[in-house]
Amino acid sequence: MTADSIRVAIVDDQELVRMGLRMMLDAQPDIEVVAEAPDGDAAIALAARREADVLLMDVRMPGTDGITATERITAEDDAPRVLVLTTFDLDEYAFAALRAGASGFLLKDARPPELLRAIRAVHAGDAALAPRVTARMIERFVEAPAPQQAVTDPRLASLTPREREILVAIGEGLTNDELASRFFLSISTVKTHISRLLQKLEARDRVQLVILAYTWGLVAR
Structure with missing residues (x-):
């Protein structure tokens, strides 16, 4: 890890998903996975410790879901940025998470280069919105x-x-x-x-x- 490394935390209730993401991300010279969380409560706790720069946030989890966690995390000053990962491109939960303060939206079937670009973009203060769903996403929650x-x-x-x-x-x-x-x-x-x-x-x-x-x-x- 270097001083400029992007510290990432993975929030997902499926251990295999977390393991796969960790293996891919830790192979990058500028990214380090610093924490994992199986649900929203754990995500809120680790975000409060300011251990991560970017949280990869699943939306459908038992207990506190990704929407509630995102809203509570981004409401704090100097909060880590949240990149929502979801299985479905028309997931109402993902749309709600964006409204709650997430900085990006990406499908779990995204290719590794796309996910890496999204993490780097969100860390740099940009947005990361899956191209094929952005217009439909906006239409669903903007009157x-x-x-x-x-x-x-x-x-x-x-x-x-x-x-x-x-x-x-x-x-x-x-x-x-x-x-x-x-x-x-x-x-x-x-x-x-x-x-x-x-x-x-x-x-x-x-x-x-x-x-x-x-x-x-x-x-x-």
Whole structure:
């Protein structure tokens, strides 16, 4: 483990799942599995100890489930980031976990490179949303906006034209690299714009920016 290693905790009620994930993650030079938890209560306890940077969170577990655990964990200051793992791409529990504060959503059948990218992205403050379910996910828990909602919301009115363009692109699912390519910007400038969006829109993370873009009707469904 190096000083820059990403500390990961695996939360799943199936021991074999935890074992498989641990073997894969521990083989990475920049990732270390520092803890495991079989349920939400144990996850809350380990998160409170600040042992992990990222929690891989199952949603369907006995006792305290992943939704409740995610909500309680992310409500604390300096909390680890939560990446939800689920078997089903239309799992209502996973959607609820995102609303509760998770920074990402990934299916358990994701290939190892996709999972590794998601962990690194979430750790870096980005969002990780399974591409094939993002639009359906948003549609399931975001109500259609009133026609004037986006126009009258003072947070949206505070954005510059470029910030609004970037918000729309984030809602479309573009990564930082793709944003830089579309708008002919450097990565550092993209990150500056995103930081300003988070501040102006009072958003916790990129997931909330995506939700706002859909809520305000800025992205076609």
